[in-house]
Amino acid sequence: MAPTSDTAAPAVSYPIRVLVSLEAPWSAQVATALADAGPARFSVHVASPDEADHGHVEAVDLFILDAASLDARLAHGDMPVLALTTDGSVDLARARALGANDLITTAELGTAALSRAVRQTVEQSRTLAALTEARANHDLLLDATYDGTWEWDVRGDQVHYSPRCATLFGIRNVEGEHGGESWFGRVHPDDLPGLRDNLTALIEGRVTVHQYEHRIARGDGSYMRVLSRGLARRDARGEAISLAGSFTDINRRKPAEDQSVPSTRNDELTGLPSRRVLHSELEQAIKRTHADAEHKFSVLFLNLDRFKVLNDSIGLDSADQVLTQLARRLQATVSGKALVCRYGGDEFAILLDALEQFDEADTLAEAIHEDLRRQPFEIDGQTIFTTASIGIANSDRNYERPAEVIRDAGVATSRAKRHGKSQSSTFDKTMRQEALNTLRTQMQLREAIVRQQFEVYYQPIVSLASSKLTGFEALVRWNHPKRGIIGPIEFIALAEETGLIVPIGQFVLKQACTQMAAWHAKYDEAKDVSISVNLSGHQLNSPTLVAEIEAVLAETALPPSAVKLELTESTLIDDPTSAQRILKRLRDRGIQLYIDDFGTGYSSLSYLHRFAIDGLKIDKSFVDMVGRDDRKAAIVPSxxxxxxxxxxxxxxxGVETRDQAQTLALLDCAEAQGYLYSRPVPQDQAAKLIERKILG
Structure with missing residues (x-):
């Protein structure tokens, strides 16, 4: 992480005392190389690996050890370690994880190279120690103010939190480096879009100071309100390198809505009964079902569709008016025969008690859908259409606690959302197992990210005129330790839903660009072959996206013109203003932009003129109709x-037959991909496709 302190590191004093603990002949070669630099620069002591006492460090400034003998316990020590790899089996990342500061190879054992490596390792170690001490003093000072501090390495997407944040938020393991999602993942969904926009504006230089109030989750799941403030540090070009700032607890000044005084029984915004009232009434309803087997109740859990987009489009005040009007309309729809509560954000709950039949809940859900379809909201002269997803939990589940009912109604709401807008779903046993399976898969996905179980497969893209290879699309696969290779259809949707798509997408981007750069260097025929990488909505919303892509291109030395980013239509229309700004920045850097699955959305034509794009990808569902259903296939020439x-x-x-390829070529479609040419393949098989040049 880029430091924010101006503290200078202590100067390196000579001679530098070096303990060499290597097997022969490497120990002798290292000692000779350092001795040739002169006794005034290095004082060298040699000990065999069996004899070296790494715990007795007072007499030396640096260890030189074999990379194969590194011990993770070294990472907790204060003495810098320079590791030597004799066979290339240990890379720099692995060496650092095991406690080394730097890594050298046998090719770097000349006097000049080795002297430079030793000096830099000691200097960097002392600089880090000085900065650590400065940060500790800084944190001690800030503890007196009760503020927590954060530092964000924008290019590496690493956030460092001060120990005070753990106390502030009531969580553990806050110290150390974390990705940006460690912050965003705790922010209340209603506040997240504004926070992202505010930080993006700071990174892009549109504002000079970040200051934003938002709610953030504590360790117990409740929300507290904080004021986040920060500044940006920039390089010579004015690009943001890092951000640094603080969290101030403002709960006492401005209590969060869902942390209101315990005695409050009504929601402050809508005037509806609060979730506390709902839980109290649910407790009584559950008791009645235990006393009377014929007693029935249902809970409807309502969540507005695409409320984030609505919030971003019309503003927080107007969105609050929508919620207030919706509250009145829900009360009118139930006609006093049910308890309507605002649960939080854009979530509402309705308790129907003493039912004759559970069908009454379904009837009410349909009445709510019909009311929203029939009558838009009129807000400040704007006509706003919105729909809702509704989950229903019935009392035949033998519930014991209100939280169980709300949980199942929430699961049903999630199922309804997956079925599209304006849908209802009633909880059943399969959903509970589905929810457990989803949770299990989510945990495995997190572990897969940590254990680097993902791989990139490559599907070729060819010229329809010449059948010549023109590019690859990078597609992720999960190499599960028990199930083997798993296709994206089984995990991408969940990754999108949980935000885990961000680290997965970052991995695919870096791996694909690294591999394409290697192919460019190895094969002359690959110089004009491009790599296409899918970009998720979560990534597009990340304020560090452009910096991350620039860092990957700089590291791999891959020309921006060789990279094509693919985005779906829905990704673009979620927040068109922000998308337009970010895509322009990417395109200004020479990166090409394609709309994936074109024609499957509903707003693409009206938005196309807003986005500077380089190409369209025709969805497989339309290509499948070529030669089979002329009416449905008519969209392809369009x-x-x-x-x-x-x-x-x-x-x-999705081109699978020669007839499809020939028809597309006659239509003057430029390129194609699909099983006719190749399935997605690992990198070694993709290299063979490059060598073939002509496919199909």
Whole structure:
């Protein structure tokens, strides 16, 4: 992480005392190389690996050890370690994880190179020690103010939190380095879009100071309100390198809505009964079902569809008016025969007690859907249409606690959302198992990210005119330790839902660009071959996206023109203003942008003129109809013609037969990919496709 302190490191004093603990002949070679630099620069002591006492460190400034003998316990010591790899089996990342500060190879054992490595390792170690001490003093000072501090390495997406944050938020393991999602993942969903926008504005230089109030989750799941403030440190070009700031607890000044005084029985915004009232009434309803087997109740859990987009589009005040009007309309729809509560954010709960039949809950859900479809909201002269997803939990589940009912109703709401907008779903046993399976998969996904179980497969893209290889699409696969290779259809949706798609997407981007750069260097015929990488909505919303991509391109030395980023239509229309700004920055850097699965959305044509794109990808569902259903396939020439009129490229996905390829070629479709040419393959098989040049 980029430091924010101006503390200078102590100067290196000579001679530098070095303990060499290597097997022969390497120990002698290292000792000779350092001795040749002169006794005034290095004082060298040699000990065999069996004899060296790494715990007795007072007499030396640096260890030189064999990388194969590194011990993770070294990482907790104060003495810098320079590791030597004699066979290349240990890379720098692994060496650092095991306690080394740096890594050298046998090719770097000349006097000049080795002297430089020793000096730099000692200097860096002392600089880090000085900064650590300065940070500790800084944190001690801030503890007196009760503020927690944070530092964010924008390019590496690493956030460091001060120990005070653990106390502030009531959580453990806050110290050390974390990704940006460690912050964003704890922010209340209603506050997250504004926070992201505010930080993005600071990173892009549109504001000079970050200051934003938001709610953040404590360790017990409750929310507290904090004021986050920060500044940016920039390089010579004005690009943000790191951010640094603080969290101030403002709960006492401005209590969060869902942390109101315990005696409050009504929601402050809508006037509806609060969740506390709902839980109290649910307790009584549950008791009645235990006393009377015929007693029935249902809970409807309502969540507005795409409320985040609505919030971003019309503003927080107008969105609050929507919630207030919705509260009144829900009360009118139930006609006093049910308890309507605001549960939090855009979530509402309705308790129907003493039912004759559970069908009454379904009837009410449909009445709510019909009311929202029939009558839009009128807010400050704007006509706003919105829909809701509704989950229903019935009392035939033998519930014991209100939280169990709300949990199952929430699971049913999630199922309804997956079925599309304006849907209802009633909880059943399969959903509970599905929820458990989802939770299990989510935990395994997190572990897979840590254990680096993901791999990148490559599907070729070819010219329809010449069948020549023109590019690859990078596609992720999960190499599960028990199940083997798992396709994305089994985990990508969950990764999107949980935000885990961000680290997965970062891995795919870096791995794909690294591999393509290697192919460019190895094969002359690969110089004009591009790599296409899918970009998720979560990544597009990340304020560090552009910096991350720039860092990958700089590290791999891959030309930006060789990279194509693919985005779906829904990703673009979620927040078109922000998307337009970010895509322009990417395109200004020479990166190409393609709309994936084109034609499957509902707003693409109206938004196309807003985005500077380089190409369209025709969805496989349309290509499948070529030669089978002329009416349904008619959209294919329309998309090709649209691409030509816009002056952009066009790629047909899912091409499986020669007839399809020939028809697409006659339509003047430029490129295609699909099983006709190759399935997605690992990198070694993809290299063979490069050597073939012509596919199909």
């Amino acid at each position: 998309i090709v013609g649209l691409a030509h009129n816009l002056g952009v490229g066009v790629v047909a996905e």
